Amino acid sequence: MVVIITLSWNIWRLGHEQKPNVVPVTKVTQVSAEAGKEIIRLVFPSDKYPETAQHIKEAIAAGKSPACTIDREGAEHNRELSLKDVPTRKGKAPDEWPMAMCAEGGVGADIKYISPKDSRGAESWVSDQLYVFKDGTRIEFVVK
Template identity: 50%
Template sequence: MHNPTGFIDPLGLAGCSLTKVNARDHDYVLKLTGSVYPQTFRHIDEAIKAGHPYIVTIQRETAKLNRKLSLKDVKTKKGADRDEWPMAMFKEGGHGASVRYIDPSDNRGAGSSIGKILSELPDGTKIRVEVLW
């Protein structure tokens, strides 16, 4: 049953915070609260720990190609989304990305929150990603 008193995220930023920093190798820190979208954020955390980049560069114009490259050898699965890290919107995404089957609502909610919080940043912006548990 729908709970009308449940939390509604009016800004669409659930689980994400973004801080401008003065660092040599990145412009912002994106903190992801693992408990909000646990499957997606666990995938990001584990992919980073396995050697995938934790500093990524926004490059939206290649997102479609990156998604095609990262998912080309991973068949679709009924009832699951194919989550990728690095995400297709990042220069580091595409061929060689970590891909994992996860719950569609978790994946789409996380993707929406991350996309929204980064939406005003220009291509070329470098983001350090940290998952908080």
């Protein structure tokens, strides 16, 4: 009985819960070649994950797009491609931009070594923010 009530509550909550830092869908121009397509703006918390935030800013400044298309099924393959020739470093984690969960990730991704704690925390935070969105959704990362 408790399991059924808990399950029902969680299902109801999914449909009625607002996720923090997710701005409602808006049309954004000149974010991608797909002008006029709706895009979700996600404000990334640089105060919580400063190394990841700095890497995103640097990669965007170097010409990488601030937007990406969610492609969870392609994440593992993209990670293999982007990290293929990247050596491991003790006490560091290779951070990718665009992220592996983005269709634009993989070959050519910008890689920077950061602390594993920052990397894991940022990955978890992004997953929590985007779980309600389907693959194919365009996301613009705004780093404050």
